[in-house]
Amino acid sequence: MEGAIIDRNNLTKIYNGKVKAVIDLNLSIKEGEIYGLAGPNGAGKTTTINMLITRISPTGGKATVGGFDITKNSMQVRKLIGVVPQDFTADEDLTGRENLTMVSQFYDVPKAKAQENIKTLLKLVDLEEAADRLVRTYSGGMRKRLELIIGLVHEPKILFLDEPTLGLDVQTRTQMWNYVKEIQSRLNVTIILTSHYLEEIDELAARVSIIDHGKVLITGSPAQLKESLKGDIISVTLTDQKSVETMKTIQGVVEVTDAGSNTVRIKVVSADNDLPKIINFISQHGLSTTRLTVQKPTLDEVFLEYTGKTIREAEGGEDARKMAMNMRRARQ
């Protein structure tokens, strides 16, 4: 792709000659964007990242990062990138600032420049006050924020975030999203983010590739992927069953179903375009409504559509299967 900062061509990784972790991956990532790799555990996200950051070598295909070939020019690639791995890397027995300084030294950042960068970064993620405390005293969220800026001390052009909010509670996760957005806009870095939380990808990524079993299933902006389902749901609750029967005769929608309790579920291509039609129908037929709701599909539903299972099911577990069943029922 023209102007791509990361370009991959049939990138493949087969571990030990048998585990097909990534198969013929083709993706292009533009400079300055946040690009999401979404998929359940074991989909091949970390393997993809590890190839792009030159930690492991591909068994097939090619990729360039910032114009450099990941196999032939791995040293140049490493200078351009920052990496925040899935697992913690910071030394718990050092302070936050000491960790940052150590990594700066590793990258040969001149001392004065390093101090300046560290100050800016600590401020960016609200860790100034905790900077001189031992990392072992940090909360989970603070640690993740520290990891985030450890990946940035040498001013990389491209930042890889592998599951940046794994294990954080919902509230801390949402805070982390704001820090990631702030970093992207202030420092103007390209960010490649993996996550198995689809709402996280939806919130952060300009474009996303959904991967499962080492293959890209679909790529697009979160909005495009959701629109591709042609499945907004408008639920209308009426005052009596007779009105329900009338409502069911509406034309020009994808599907109308009786959801019980005087409610009809109307599936439409786009609620934004089709809602006026429904409201006109209600008024023309003199129906009275007690409730009207619009539900747009989420990326979870996109995943379900393209894989035939929910992301939680893909990760296994009894709860996951129950939730999946409920979700299917709700969309029927």
Ligand SMILES: Nc1ncnc2c1ncn2[C@@H]1O[C@H](COP(=O)(O)OP(=O)(O)O)[C@@H](O)[C@H]1O
């Ligand atoms: N070092 C390895 N050796 C053998 N198999 C591996 C290795 N690392 C990962 N795998 C396997 O490759 C697949 C993809 O794993 P991974 O890239 O870690 O997925 P994700 O990050 O999406 O959870 C899984 O089946 C995993 O068990």
Ligand SMILES: [Mg+2]
């Ligand atoms: Mg992983």
